[in-house]
Amino acid sequence: MIRSRILWTTVLATVSVIVSYAAARGDLTGMINILFMTGLVLLMLAGGYYVWSGGFFNLVTKGFKMLKPDRFRKDYGFEEPLDGSGGEAEAEKRARIHRWAATVGFWVGLIDTALSFLLIPLI
Numbered sequence: 001m002i003r004s005r006i007l008w009t010t011v012l013a014t015v016s017v018i019v020s021y022a023a024a025r026g027d028l029t030g031m032i033n034i035l036f037m038t039g040l041v042l043l044m045l046a047g048g049y050y051v052w053s054g055g056f057f058n059l060v061t062k063g064f065k066m067l068k069p070d071r072f073r074k075d076y077g078f079e080e081p082l083d084g085s086g087g088e089a090e091a092e093k094r095a096r097i098h099r100w101a102a103t104v105g106f107w108v109g110l111i112d113t114a115l116s117f118l119l120i121p122l123i
Contacts, residue, residue: 008104013111020112029123036116042109049102053095 016038024030051057 005100005104005107009107009111012104012108016108016112017115028119032116032119032123035112035119039109039112039114039116042105043113046102046106046109049098053098053102 017035020031020034020038023034
């Protein structure tokens with residue numbers, strides 16, 4: 001298994017350029033448009049992941065729940081035991097994969113967007 005983010009970023013950016021060229025049927029303007037939109041979508045997805053995983057929406061909903069006067073305040077405890085019998089290891093593995101994918105998606109999106117701007121003078 002290849003674990004290098006740089007290698008995966010390079011491979012996926014190359015595949016993205018080749019697929020956008022094929023989808024545009026050799027038209028440079030179409031390729032630039034496809035590269036820009038692909039890069040923009042990847043950047044938005046990566047940014048959304050980092051906002052979501054940062055806990056912003058959890059804090060907002062917790063704040064609105066605290067505004068309700070009829071709600072009793074409870075202490076928030078652990079949902080799973082910390083002795084390893086729960087799903088902590090599996091959850092950590094999933095979170096690591098999601099972070100990895102978001103980082104690679106961010107860099108591929110940045111490369112695609114930058115390349116679309118760099119190709120504009122060739123039109």
